[in-house]
Amino acid sequence: MVNKKDEKGISVEKSKDISEWYTQVLQKAELADYAPIKGFMIIRPRAYYIWEKIQKEFDKVLERLKVKNTYFPLLIPENFFKKEAEHAEGFAPELAYIEGKEEGERLALRPTSETIMYDSYSKWIRSWRDLPLKLNQWANVIRWEVKQTKPFLRTREFLWQEGHCVFETEKEAREDMEKMALEYQKLVEGLLAVPLIVGKKSEAERFPGARETMTIEAFMPDGKALQCGTSHNLGQGFAKSFDVKFLDKNEKESYGWQTSWGFSTRLIGAMIMQHGDDKGLVLPPAVAREKVVIVPILFEDSREKVLNKAKEIEKSLKKWNAKVDDREEYKPGFKFSEHEMNGVPIRIEIGPKDLEKKTVVLVRRDTGDKELVKMSGIEKRVEKVLEEIQESLLEKAKKFLEGSISEAKDMDELKKELNKKKIVKVYMKDDKEVEGNVKDQTEGATSRIIEETKKEGECIVSGEKVNTVAYIAKAY
Amino acid sequence: MVNKKDEKGISVEKSKDISEWYTQVLQKAELADYAPIKGFMIIRPRAYYIWEKIQKEFDKVLERLKVKNTYFPLLIPENFFKKEAEHAEGFAPELAYIEGKEEGERLALRPTSETIMYDSYSKWIRSWRDLPLKLNQWANVIRWEVKQTKPFLRTREFLWQEGHCVFETEKEAREDMEKMALEYQKLVEGLLAVPLIVGKKSEAERFPGARETMTIEAFMPDGKALQCGTSHNLGQGFAKSFDVKFLDKNEKESYGWQTSWGFSTRLIGAMIMQHGDDKGLVLPPAVAREKVVIVPILFEDSREKVLNKAKEIEKSLKKWNAKVDDREEYKPGFKFSEHEMNGVPIRIEIGPKDLEKKTVVLVRRDTGDKELVKMSGIEKRVEKVLEEIQESLLEKAKKFLEGSISEAKDMDELKKELNKKKIVKVYMKDDKEVEGNVKDQTEGATSRIIEETKKEGECIVSGEKVNTVAYIAKAY
Numbered sequence: 001m002v003n004k005k006d007e008k009g010i011s012v013e014k015s016k017d018i019s020e021w022y023t024q025v026l027q028k029a030e031l032a033d034y035a036p037i038k039g040f041m042i043i044r045p046r047a048y049y050i051w052e053k054i055q056k057e058f059d060k061v062l063e064r065l066k067v068k069n070t071y072f073p074l075l076i077p078e079n080f081f082k083k084e085a086e087h088a089e090g091f092a093p094e095l096a097y098i099e100g101k102e103e104g105e106r107l108a109l110r111p112t113s114e115t116i117m118y119d120s121y122s123k124w125i126r127s128w129r130d131l132p133l134k135l136n137q138w139a140n141v142i143r144w145e146v147k148q149t150k151p152f153l154r155t156r157e158f159l160w161q162e163g164h165c166v167f168e169t170e171k172e173a174r175e176d177m178e179k180m181a182l183e184y185q186k187l188v189e190g191l192l193a194v195p196l197i198v199g200k201k202s203e204a205e206r207f208p209g210a211r212e213t214m215t216i217e218a219f220m221p222d223g224k225a226l227q228c229g230t231s232h233n234l235g236q237g238f239a240k241s242f243d244v245k246f247l248d249k250n251e252k253e254s255y256g257w258q259t260s261w262g263f264s265t266r267l268i269g270a271m272i273m274q275h276g277d278d279k280g281l282v283l284p285p286a287v288a289r290e291k292v293v294i295v296p297i298l299f300e301d302s303r304e305k306v307l308n309k310a311k312e313i314e315k316s317l318k319k320w321n322a323k324v325d326d327r328e329e330y331k332p333g334f335k336f337s338e339h340e341m342n343g344v345p346i347r348i349e350i351g352p353k354d355l356e357k358k359t360v361v362l363v364r365r366d367t368g369d370k371e372l373v374k375m376s377g378i379e380k381r382v383e384k385v386l387e388e389i390q391e392s393l394l395e396k397a398k399k400f401l402e403g404s405i406s407e408a409k410d411m412d413e414l415k416k417e418l419n420k421k422k423i424v425k426v427y428m429k430d431d432k433e434v435e436g437n438v439k440d441q442t443e444g445a446t447s448r449i450i451e452e453t454k455k456e457g458e459c460i461v462s463g464e465k466v467n468t469v470a471y472i473a474k475a476y
Numbered sequence: 477m478v479n480k481k482d483e484k485g486i487s488v489e490k491s492k493d494i495s496e497w498y499t500q501v502l503q504k505a506e507l508a509d510y511a512p513i514k515g516f517m518i519i520r521p522r523a524y525y526i527w528e529k530i531q532k533e534f535d536k537v538l539e540r541l542k543v544k545n546t547y548f549p550l551l552i553p554e555n556f557f558k559k560e561a562e563h564a565e566g567f568a569p570e571l572a573y574i575e576g577k578e579e580g581e582r583l584a585l586r587p588t589s590e591t592i593m594y595d596s597y598s599k600w601i602r603s604w605r606d607l608p609l610k611l612n613q614w615a616n617v618i619r620w621e622v623k624q625t626k627p628f629l630r631t632r633e634f635l636w637q638e639g640h641c642v643f644e645t646e647k648e649a650r651e652d653m654e655k656m657a658l659e660y661q662k663l664v665e666g667l668l669a670v671p672l673i674v675g676k677k678s679e680a681e682r683f684p685g686a687r688e689t690m691t692i693e694a695f696m697p698d699g700k701a702l703q704c705g706t707s708h709n710l711g712q713g714f715a716k717s718f719d720v721k722f723l724d725k726n727e728k729e730s731y732g733w734q735t736s737w738g739f740s741t742r743l744i745g746a747m748i749m750q751h752g753d754d755k756g757l758v759l760p761p762a763v764a765r766e767k768v769v770i771v772p773i774l775f776e777d778s779r780e781k782v783l784n785k786a787k788e789i790e791k792s793l794k795k796w797n798a799k800v801d802d803r804e805e806y807k808p809g810f811k812f813s814e815h816e817m818n819g820v821p822i823r824i825e826i827g828p829k830d831l832e833k834k835t836v837v838l839v840r841r842d843t844g845d846k847e848l849v850k851m852s853g854i855e856k857r858v859e860k861v862l863e864e865i866q867e868s869l870l871e872k873a874k875k876f877l878e879g880s881i882s883e884a885k886d887m888d889e890l891k892k893e894l895n896k897k898k899i900v901k902v903y904m905k906d907d908k909e910v911e912g913n914v915k916d917q918t919e920g921a922t923s924r925i926i927e928e929t930k931k932e933g934e935c936i937v938s939g940e941k942v943n944t945v946a947y948i949a950k951a952y
Contacts, residue, residue, distance in 0.1 A: 033596060035549045036556070037583060042596055045544035045611065052545065068521035069528065073511040074585075074616055074633055080512070097575045098585070101620065107513060109550075109574070120509060120518055129805070135521065140550055140616065144577065157550055329605070 009337060013278055018222040022150070025272060029281040029342050032151040039149040039156035043265065046342065047152075050192075050268050050287040051159065055138060057191055058161060061183050067134040067163055072116050074140075078106040080115035083241040087114065090208025094143040096156075109142040114209065114234075114260055117164050118242035125256065127247045128168055133256075136163040141264075152269030153226070153476050160264035166244060166256040170235070173257035174212070177233040180261040181214040184229045188263075192271040193284040193393035194218050195401045196228065197423075199449035202470060204435040207260075211235035216263075217448045217471075218270045219401050223421025225448045225473040226270050229263030274397050275366070281343030282366050284393050285320075285386040292322035292382060293344045295335050297351030309375075310350050313360065316379055320386065322348075340365060345389050346382060366393055405471070411441055411460060414472060418445055427457030428470040434461045438472060445472050485813060489754055494698040498626070501748060505757040505818050508627040515625040515632035519741065522818065523628075526668075526744050526763045527635065531614060533667055534637060537659050543610040543639055548592050550616075554582040556591035559717040563590065566684020570619040572632075585618040590685065590710075590736055593640050594718035601732065603723040604644055609732075612639040628745030629702070629952050636740035642720060642732040646711070649733035650688070653709040656737040657690035660705045664739075668747040669760040669869035670694050671877050672704065673899075675925035678946060680911040683736075687711035692739075693924045693947075694746045695877050699897025701924045701949040702746050705739030750873050751842070757819030758842050760869050761796075761862040768798035768858060769820045771811050773827030785851075786826050789836065792855055796862065798824075816841060821865050822858060824849075842869055881947070887917055887936060890948060894921055903933030904946040910937045914948060921948050 010028065014021040026032045031047040034040075043051065062069065075098065081088045095108045110116065117135070125133060138161050149155050163180065167173045185196050201213040210232035218226045238244070239255040248254050275282040285291050294317075296310040310324045325335050332349070339347055349361040354375075362373045362381065366389050373381045406422040408414040417424040428434060430450055438461060439446055447470035459466045486504065490497040502508045507523040510516075519527065538545065551574065557564045571584045586592065593611070601609060614637050625631050639656065643649045661672050677689040686708035694702045714720070715731040724730050751758040761767050770793075772786040786800045801811050808825070815823055825837040830851075838849045838857065842865050849857045882898040884890040893900040904910060906926055914937060915922055923946035935942045 033599075036553055036592065036595055037549060037551050040549040040551060042549065043547040045546050048545050048547055051547075069524050070521050071519040071524055071527075071635065073513060073516040073518065074618070075513050075516060077512055096577065099573045099575055101572070116512065119512055123509075142550070159547065 009341065010278060010280060014221065014276065018220075018273070019150075021276070021278075022269075022273060025276050025281055025341075026151055031268075031272065031281070034151070037156075039145060041151040041155050041157075043159075043268075046281075046289070047268050049289045050271065050283075051265055053287045054187070054191060054267060055161075057187055061187065062136055062163075065134070065179075065183075067136050067165070070135045070137050071139065072110075072113050072120070072137060074110055075107040076110050076113075076116045078108055080119065081108065083115065084209045084238055087209035087238075091143075094145065096142050096144045110139070111141055111143045112260075112262070113137065113139070113141075113162055114164065114238055115242070118238050118244055118258070121164075121166060121256070122243040122245070125166060125244060125246050128249055131246060131256065132165055132167045132172065134163070134165040136161055150269070152265055152272070154266075158264045158266065160262050162260060162262040165259045166239070167259070168246070168248065168254075168257070170257050173235070173259050174233050176259045177212065177214055177231045177261070180231040180259070181216060181229075184216045184231065184261075184263055188216060188218075188228060188267060188270075189394060191284070191286045192267060192274075193286075193390060193397060194228070194267075194270050194274050195394060195398040197401070197449055197471065199451055199471070201230070202428075202430050202435055202447045202450040204432045205447060207232045209234065209237055210260075211237065215449060218274065219404055219423060219473070220270070220273045220476070221400070222273075223404070223418075223474065225423060225471075225475040226266070226273075227448070227475065228267055228270055229261070231261035232259060234258040234260060275393055276343075279337070280341035282393070283343035283345060285345045285390050288343065288345050289321060290323050290344055291320035291386055292317050292346045292348060293335075293339045294322055294324045294348045294350065295332050295339075296324065296326065297332055297349060299352060302352035302355070305355060306350060306352055309355060313348065313350065313375070313378060317382055320346075320382060322382075346385060348378075364389060408460070408472075414438075414445075414460060415442060418442055418472070418474065423448065423471050423473040425469050425471055426460040427453075427466055428468060428472075429459040429462055429464055429466045430468050430470075434459060435470075437461045438470075442472070442474075445474050447471060448473050448475060485817065486754060486756060490697065490752065494696075494749070495626075497752070497754075498745075498749060501752050501757055501817075502627055507744075507748065507757065510627070513632075515621060517627040517631050517633075519635075519744075522757075522765070523744050525765045526747065526759075527741055529763045530663070530667060530743060531637075533663055537663065538612055538639075541610070541655075541659075543612050543641070546611045546613050547615065548586075548589050548596070548613060550586055551583040552586050552589075552592045554584055556595065557584065559591065560685045560714055563685035563714075567619075570621065572618050572620045586615070587617055587619045588736075588738070589613065589615070589617075589638055590640065590714055591718070594714050594720055594734070597640075597642060597732070598719045598721070601642060601720060601722050604725055607722060607732065608641055608643045608648065610639070610641040612637055626745070628741055628748070630742075634740045634742065636738050638736060638738040641735045642715070643735070644722070644724065644730075644733070646733050649711070649735050650709050652735045653688065653690055653707045653737070656707040656735070657692060657705075660692045660707065660737075660739055664692060664694075664704060664743060664746075665870060667760070667762045668743060668750075669762075669866060669873060670704070670743075670746050670750050671870060671874040673877070673925055673947065675927055675947070677706070678904075678906050678911055678923045678926040680908045681923060683708045685710060685713055686736075687713065691925060694750065695880055695899060695949070696746070696749045696952070697876070698749075699880070699950065701899060701947075701951040702742070702749075703924070703951065704743055704746055705737070707737035708735060710734040710736060751869055752819075755813070756817035758869070759819035759821060761821045761866050764819065764821050765797060766799050766820055767796035767862055768793050768822045768824060769811075769815045770798055770800045770824045770826065771808050771815075772800065772802065773808055773825060775828060778828035778831070781831060782826060782828055785831060789824065789826070789851070789854060793858055796858060798858075822861060824854075840865060884936070884948075890914075890921075890936060891918060894918055894948070894950065899924065899947050899949040901945050901947055902936040903929075903942055904944060904948075905935040905938055905940055905942045906944050906946075910935060911946075913937045914946075918948070918950075921950050923947060924949050924951060
């Protein structure tokens with residue numbers, strides 16, 4: 001880890017080498033650091049604050065929807081993973097186990113908690129009166145990735161929320177899946193200003209054990225899609241494997257209909273990649289701890305006056321956690337760069353001339369635009385500009401996303417469009433083999449979302465008439 | 477797990493068999509459940525809500541003290557535990573490791589995070605400008621207990637916060653240790669109404685690797701002390717083992733002075749044990765999700781009128797999350813018992829006669845006291861009664877605690893007083909061997925706190941003149 005104060009800025013352009021850019025931003029904006037163990041990360045306060053904002057916002061959603069928070073154990077008996085066949089197969093390669101203790105049975109670190117939670121659900125649920133059961137947990141999970149890891153985007157441990165609900169009817173479960181995908185979209189677009197495509201996953205991309213999976217997909221500046229959260233209609237598969245039964249109103253025994261849904265600290269990675277620029281991090285005001293930094297321009301003769309005024313302004317902007325940077329050991333230019341690196345949404349500069357004119361200079365982090373603002377109207381202007389930044393980050397990213405969606409009629413066109421870093425809509429049969437073929441021919445692109453269409457078209461692989469369109473892209 | 481609706485109440489008296497009482501309350505008030513793995517627990521929503529309240533309250537303290545939240549990895553390389561000798565020895569028996577992966581080195585699940593955090597601190601800290609560094613994390617930890625486990629009180633996985641600070645001077649570190657112990661006391665007494673004795677740990681009871689440990693100790697109705705949180709002055713021991721150095725203002729290299737402090741979900745267990753009674757859980761209003769339940773007494777001819785009034789009252793008491801229990805399948809008496817089991821602080825009963833008289837019956841969970849309250853003044857009265865409950869729970873527990881402290885001059889007296897379920901003050905040398913002797917002779921009692929005194933006295937074991945008094949008790 002290089003001490004960021006030793007270094008000036010990011011040494012590569014984001015558009016030239018986004019991977020290296022991302023690594024440098026993480027460290028220089030003090031967002032994350034590498035752990036002593038491969039594939040793990042340290043979430044530093046600036047990034048953890050974003051996670052806390054996400055948690056607070058989503059806890060409000062949970063309260064509104066009457067989902068309650070709970071906590072289940074980190075360790076899961078090995079045999080639990082064998083009960084639901086698809087689930088078992090899907091997670092087996094990523095499981096980590098602890099070394100044998102007296103129990104005899106192997107214990108896995110949770111990669112997700114369907115199995116251990118539904119074991120309890122089967123004991124807690126007796127009748128329709130106990131339904132719907134809607135629980136959520138905030139937890140760390142371990143998935144022993146073999147792919148290249150990258151802080152926030154793919155790590156062997158990450159933080160997430162996982163919601164697990166049981167309903168009386170299939171209809172309720174499907175509605176819950178859909179509702180949660182839309183709640184995710186609202187949260188991510190509103191707070192992180194990351195626009196999403198929302199839709200269903202193909203059979204090949206579905207969660208192991210789910211009947212249907214909905215996904216929220218972001219699109220990164222390097223032309224790769226990033227799955228930001230998923231919501232599953234589990235049908236009765238897990239209920240049958242874990243014996244989640246209830247007596248319905250007619251005293252008839254019936255299996256529960258289940259959903260699960262989750263998003264993780266990966267969202268932080270999406271936000272960094274989406275908005276950052278060559279100067280460093282760009283934070284949407286909604287997730288910036290300090291939304292305003294005030295840099296006084298100090299000369300010996302006016303020093304005290306300027307500092308006092310800066311502190312006065314700091315006070316009046318307390319609502320946005322404004323901070324005067326009065327460190328004596330650094331020059332203003334150095335401070336500007338540092339706060340730009342850290343993504344502070346607004347910088348206010350104040351010097352002796354500003355005192356005379358009763359103005360300050362206000363600089364937007366996202367655009368770099370400067371404006372003179374009268375001191376008397378500073379609060380209103382700051383409030384307005386913060387709103388504008390939040391909106392314009394989302395708008396800009398939306399335009400990019402919309403401009404990145406294209407179409408292809410055959411495999412050659414698909415390859416060409418993918419090379420142009422597009423998300424490409426193609427007619428494709430919802431079939432694992434067909435999708436495997438697409439993946440092979442495109443060197444790894446996958447369907448991010450699949451949609452039913454009214455008009456039929458020819459499957460890009462088999463030529464069959466189908467009414468499903470897939471959004472094909474490379475993905476993280 | 478017995479479905480609580482099948483059972484009437486708790487089948488033992490708290491004063492006769494607190495252990496069985498505790499187990500039943502956990503399950504019947506749906507606070508916790510046993511996990512499929514021995515020594516682990518499931519924290520159910522009613523208890524998790526308490527943890528969330530504690531988190532929110534303590535996060536405010538952290539913000540005030542400029543401590544920032546962060547997250548470090550769950551897994552720690554084995555060699556990290558060997559760097560600080562005492563720490564290594566203290567935690568070795570409780571470490572769990574994961575099965576070998578490609579890395580070669582064994583990886584332990586964190587029992588506490590001093591080692592992995594200070595490894596990063598050594599990279600992040602360069603100069604006095606980087607100090608104080610004050611970080612906290614909310615996390616799960618694993619300690620493979622061999623003692624009998626009990627949900628919340630002693631489990632192999634628990635949730636906690638751990639704060640880790642580095643200062644320039646010894647004085648700052650000592651002050652931080654003391655300040656945090658007092659913050660803990662304020663939090664626990666204020667929110668959970670659990671009174672505490674605060675003081676220093678003896679050499680024998682100190683945290684492995686700490687120079688001084690302060691503790692907050694609660695005292696349970698069965699005459700056992702319960703350590704509820706600790707705050708350590710780590711001196712420079714870890715700094716030297718992990719190379720946490722900085723350049724001071726004179727450009728001289730110096731080791732950092734460190735503290736760490738933590739409390740866990742054990743607090744929930746303390747609260748349950750302290751306040752609960754033979755009817756079940758008693759919740760301090762500050763940590764009750766629903767502070768008021770309204771039970772309508774329904775007869776056919778007045779049914780609708782009474783229900784409407786109940787809903788009206790529910791609305792006017794929204795601030796306290798009041799809930800009308802309008803379930804048709806249960807009778808009022810059943811509902812009373814259930815809400816008593818769940819610890820809801822206030823019950824309001826409303827029937828047809830109340831409509832005429834424009835009154836309701838208000839029942840306090842803690843005392844069982846009933847009073848007639850005019851509907852017109854219901855809000856003010858509820859507010860007042862909730863305050864009274866919160867205060868009187870603390871007062872009652874304080875009286876019990878104060879009445880439980882006694883003194884002894886020799887070993888016989890000590891044993892007698894311990895048999896009377898007291899915390900016993902004795903003159904004792906602060907020495908591991910001496911304390912081992914006390915433990916042997918008393919069948920396991922330990923010093924919970926040790927204080928310096930002005931007056932000298934004879935050590936209860938060695939007879940030497942000492943000026944340290946220990947509080948001896950059996951402990952969880």
